[in-house]
Amino acid sequence: MYWLTKTFTTSIGKKILMALTGLSFCGFLTVHLIGNLTLYGGQDLFNAYVEHLHSLGPVITLFEWGLLLLAIIHILTGSILFFQNLISRPVRYKVNKNAGGRTLGSATMPYTGFILMLFIIFHLFDFHFVDHTNQTVYQIVSNSLSQIGLATIYLVAVIIAAVHISHGFWSLFQTLGANHPKYMPTIKNIGILFSLIIGIGFGFIPIFIAFIV
Amino acid sequence: MTKAINLTLKVWRQQGPDLKGRLETYDAKNISTDMSFLEMIDVVNEKITLEGKEPIAFDNDCREGICGMCGAVINGRAHGPEKGTTLCQLHMRQFSDNDIIVIEPWRAKAFKVIKDLVVDRSALDKIIQAGGYISVNTGGAQDANSILVPQETAELAMDAAACIGCGACVAACPNASAMLFTSAKISQLALLPQGKPEAARRAIAMTRVMDKLGFGNCTNERECEAECPKEISITNIARMNREYLKASFISTVQ
Numbered sequence A: 001m002y003w004l005t006k007t008f009t010t011s012i013g014k015k016i017l018m019a020l021t022g023l024s025f026c027g028f029l030t031v032h033l034i035g036n037l038t039l040y041g042g043q044d045l046f047n048a049y050v051e052h053l054h055s056l057g058p059v060i061t062l063f064e065w066g067l068l069l070l071a072i073i074h075i076l077t078g079s080i081l082f083f084q085n086l087i088s089r090p091v092r093y094k095v096n097k098n099a100g101g102r103t104l105g106s107a108t109m110p111y112t113g114f115i116l117m118l119f120i121i122f123h124l125f126d127f128h129f130v131d132h133t134n135q136t137v138y139q140i141v142s143n144s145l146s147q148i149g150l151a152t153i154y155l156v157a158v159i160i161a162a163v164h165i166s167h168g169f170w171s172l173f174q175t176l177g178a179n180h181p182k183y184m185p186t187i188k189n190i191g192i193l194f195s196l197i198i199g200i201g202f203g204f205i206p207i208f209i210a211f212i213v
Numbered sequence B: 001m002t003k004a005i006n007l008t009l010k011v012w013r014q015q016g017p018d019l020k021g022r023l024e025t026y027d028a029k030n031i032s033t034d035m036s037f038l039e040m041i042d043v044v045n046e047k048i049t050l051e052g053k054e055p056i057a058f059d060n061d062c063r064e065g066i067c068g069m070c071g072a073v074i075n076g077r078a079h080g081p082e083k084g085t086t087l088c089q090l091h092m093r094q095f096s097d098n099d100i101i102v103i104e105p106w107r108a109k110a111f112k113v114i115k116d117l118v119v120d121r122s123a124l125d126k127i128i129q130a131g132g133y134i135s136v137n138t139g140g141a142q143d144a145n146s147i148l149v150p151q152e153t154a155e156l157a158m159d160a161a162a163c164i165g166c167g168a169c170v171a172a173c174p175n176a177s178a179m180l181f182t183s184a185k186i187s188q189l190a191l192l193p194q195g196k197p198e199a200a201r202r203a204i205a206m207t208r209v210m211d212k213l214g215f216g217n218c219t220n221e222r223e224c225e226a227e228c229p230k231e232i233s234i235t236n237i238a239r240m241n242r243e244y245l246k247a248s249f250i251s252t253v254q
């Protein structure tokens, strides 16, 4: 086991943890988005979806704990990377200029990530840890998202997630060693497309509930 | 066409490793645009010396872009604004009359300032010492072409071997990571048959030493690749990650 801890505590090892957990989140977001699209079908369709999901019982609980574990790894490792990188340049430059490598997404990873963490906690307390006995999940969602303030929080958070993924997606392939002139351009394009799908797919839900329903 | 331009330099001056430094302002008058950046500093240094003051200390050797000794951050850009050039190969025609040029040393925890623009890059040597070599017990020389290497592989290895160890990648990286340098050294050997026997040990040892020296962690910002005077590609970093994964999971190296 010694070699395994050694493997994941080097700089590359930590990056691999970020990449694997980040990839899992991308998978989760895809499934989450497909499920949430039932919202556009109205109250009954959405509640039926939720019903079906909850009927999976222990499988869902397993996934929830799994996601929590992945989140803890992603956030802890991300924080360690952030602070190590902060101290690796104790004296800063007076003049900073980018040479064209950095993007909005790459330069803001720890910050967009931190906001996402706050948002996820808020999101769970808003929808998950609430009394489910006297209201359907659709009611919980629409009560929340019909308030302009809350709808705005959701919209902004989703845009921030899209920015995080715009770098995270291709970066995770590079970290796992999958960079090749033949297919890297495709991975980059899929990354942009994926972050747009996440941004627009999730982002339109609060707009839909707040203004259209 | 040759022109002469006047510049204002703001240069990092620092007497010694643990002393406080600061930016000092110098006039660089009547600088020919055909001069290299280092020749321009030579001219300024001559004037400073005649005034009885300490000239600006900077590293250099070949002045033809092959040794990797020179380097400074010019207005926030490692080796200056031109792509794929070392500081000694940067010409003053890249600048305009009355420009203000801020000159700073490479900044990283692993690179200590020795004096002014001179930094201690021996950390890069320590990474090499950890495994950036092949062990050859000498004997009779092999016949040429007894081990066949595809042309494409040889080209990739040559591209990686173009790294001159200048440290600009570390200086330009927002995280002061040495991944581009280390990946170039790992790649040039891992790609060729002679480097394969020690590939696993090398990948792990060089990564661990790189971390221990206080370089930051790569976050794929790609600033290194954009600033590298030899245009080393980050596909080498991906190869290093692969070598690391292979070494960790399918070799016996602990």
Ligand code: HEM
Pocket: A015, A016, A018, A019, A021, A022, A023, A025, A026, A029, A071, A074, A075, A078, A079, A081, A082, A106, A109, A110, A112, A113, A114, A115, A116, A117, A118, A120, A164, A165, A167, A168, A169, A171, A172, A173, A175, B218, B219, B220
């Ligand atoms: C919950 C709070 C989150 C925090 C604090 C966080 C933080 C970070 C940090 C600091 C990095 C490293 C950046 C880098 O190495 O360049 C990162 C990478 C990444 N994150 Fe997050 N993140 C969070 C949530 C998410 C979510 C919800 C996703 C879902 C898509 C995600 C996907 C990724 C991916 C794919 C990477 C790239 C891994 C790599 O570069 O190899 N993150 N995150």
Ligand code: SF4
Pocket: B162, B163, B164, B165, B166, B167, B168, B169, B170, B180, B181, B184, B227, B228, B229, B230, B231, B232
């Ligand atoms: S990879 Fe490029 S920037 Fe880094 S040390 Fe080698 S030549 Fe210099």
Ligand code: FES
Pocket: B059, B060, B061, B062, B063, B064, B065, B066, B067, B068, B069, B070, B071, B086, B087, B088, B089
């Ligand atoms: S002095 Fe040799 S590369 Fe610049």
